[in-house]
Amino acid sequence: xxxxxxxxxxxxxxxxxxxxxxxxxxxxxxxxxxxxxxxxxxxxxxxxxxxxxxxxxxxxxxxxxxxxxxxxxxxxxxxxxxxxxxxxxxxxxxxxxxxxxxxxxxxxxxxxxxxxxxxxxxxxxxxxxxxxxxxxxxxxxxxxxxxxxxxxxxxxxxxxxxxxxxxxxxxxxxxxxxxxxxxxxxxxxxxxxxxxxxxxxxxxxxxxxxxxxxxxxxxxxxxxxxxxxxxxxxxxxxxxxxxxxxxxxxxxxxxxxxxxxxxxxxxxxxxxxxxxxxxxxxxxx
Ligand SMILES: [Fe+2]
Numbered sequence: 001x002x003x004x005x006x007x008x009x010x011x012x013x014x015x016x017x018x019x020x021x022x023x024x025x026x027x028x029x030x031x032x033x034x035x036x037x038x039x040x041x042x043x044x045x046x047x048x049x050x051x052x053x054x055x056x057x058x059x060x061x062x063x064x065x066x067x068x069x070x071x072x073x074x075x076x077x078x079x080x081x082x083x084x085x086x087x088x089x090x091x092x093x094x095x096x097x098x099x100x101x102x103x104x105x106x107x108x109x110x111x112x113x114x115x116x117x118x119x120x121x122x123x124x125x126x127x128x129x130x131x132x133x134x135x136x137x138x139x140x141x142x143x144x145x146x147x148x149x150x151x152x153x154x155x156x157x158x159x160x161x162x163x164x165x166x167x168x169x170x171x172x173x174x175x176x177x178x179x180x181x182x183x184x185x186x187x188x189x190x191x192x193x194x195x196x197x198x199x200x201x202x203x204x205x206x207x208x209x210x211x212x213x214x215x216x217x218x219x220x221x222x223x224x225x226x227x228x229x230x231x232x233x234x235x236x237x238x239x240x241x242x243x244x245x246x247x248x249x250x251x252x253x254x255x256x257x258x259x260x261x262x263x264x265x266x267x268x269x270x271x272x273x274x275x276x277x278x279x280x281x282x283x284x285x
Pocket of ligand 1: 058059088089090162200201202
């Protein structure tokens, strides 16, 4: 595989909330999350240029079991791009570590990891609270993150975690947010090299600002959390166009810049040319 990283540009694809079940089972008895991930992997493999890394930001499985993680590994096997993962509230640390054993900062406890890609650091932190849906950065994780960011103060970084540290307006998800977002904000303010905070959990594309840093939520390859800003519905999901995020970091002043592309998954009409090759707009012909 050709490495696409350069001092000028690094591409990181983010996929999130895969919710894989054991073979033959659907999430919520309705959503074929395995087929959705298979389509997502196909889409990632055909991206040109190839991303340097795929980050999976939590909820790799729907209900943790060895067979669910084995199914996940089968579905990820065709992925031709290196990947790294952080857990979500639907994961189990021990089962996930057993399935994906490489790259973590410690042999037990939180699944934090640092991936250096050319001039950029991808920092993945474990925000799961065992037995709960809401997120927490444990003391061990906060100490690790502070140390990692302090260790290379001149390198730009993207920070990935499952639980958003900000509200979206979707109430039943907001109550499951990162509980100690203030402690994360304080770290980001001390280490300005983090250029993006990229979360998952909400199964929707969201963009905002957190602690002065651009912040996003990655959509899912399967079901979406219903866009309900008035709590009209009981917690609900809908089937919307599946998608993932492609973060493009470019070198520049102040740790460079990041653009996030929303990438729909599927086969669509096109591409079609705008011009006839001689500068003539085709719609004028
Ligand atoms: Fe989640």
